[in-house]
Every structure is written in structure tokens, then in C-alpha cells.
Amino acid sequence: MKERDVSTYNSMIEGLGMHGKSTMAIEMFREMRKRGLRPNSITFVKVLNACSHGGLVELGFEIFHSMTSSHRIEPQIEYYGCMVDLLARSGQIEEAYSFIERMKIKPDHIMLGTLLSACKIHGNLELGERVAEMLVNCNDADSGTYVLLSNVYAASGK
Secondary structure, X not given: OOOOOHHHHXXXXXXXXXXXXXXXXXXXXXXXXXXXXXXXXXXXXXXHHHHHHHOOHHHHHHHHHHHHHOOOOOOOHHHHHHHHHHHHHOOOHHHHHHHHHHOOOOOOHHHXXXXXXXXXXXXXXXXXXXXXXXXXXXXXXXXXHHHHHHHHHHHOXX
């Protein structure tokens, strides 16, 4: 390809991240910036997902914070969701819960479902109950919420 634009890089970052090549996705992100291309909102979702799939927690937070400090992009629900997923996948579920509590916006059911699922995987019944309660209290609970909560109980032997 003769010329690469932001869309080209976004596609490459996404593909690499989805296929377990998180480090290469980050290198692609850095190359894009070196070439003077400005990352857009889609770029940040792709690169944060790559960090999540690769367990690159510190780097994910660096990039997340650079959105506002260097690129003047205000985090939206998608970016916060990526960060919760990043923490949850790495087993830092209490940190993910704290992150949700500190967010500037209200969490959505997808983000809370991600955390509830991580509670099941990591056997944290207490936190799972709190997350399920958040879902119920904000009227975002659906049958999947109750199935996940049931699975959390089952995984903890209750």
C-alpha cells in the first residue's frame, strides 16, 4: 500500500489486537503517530482493546490518559468499557470496580456485565453481588444478569 491513512492504521491495529499480536498493534499505533497521523476516537478504541487482549495494563492506562492530555479526546463509554475489560481480563477486578466508581459517566450494562463475568471467572462472589445489584438498581438487568449471577454463585460453591 503506497499511502496509509488513519483508517488503514485503525484496521491494522484492530486486526493485530484481535489475533493476539498486541505488541505489534501498539507498534503500529506508535508508527502512525511518528508519521504525523493523528489518532481518532476509533483508533483509541482499537488500541485500548489491543492492550486489553494482551494484558498490557500500564500501557493501556498511559494511552487512556493521553487521550485527554495529548489528543483532547474526552473519554466516552466505549473507552471506559475498554479499561474495565483491561482490568477485568488481567484479574484486577476490585480495581475495575473502583475504576467504575470513579468514572465521570454512568456505567452501562455491557461494562457491568463484563465485570460480573470476571467475578465469576475469578470467584469473587461478594463483588459479583455488588455488581449485579448495580445492574438491577439502574434497571439494566436482563435475564443474562441473573444467569451470570447464578454462575457466580455456582463457581463459588453456593
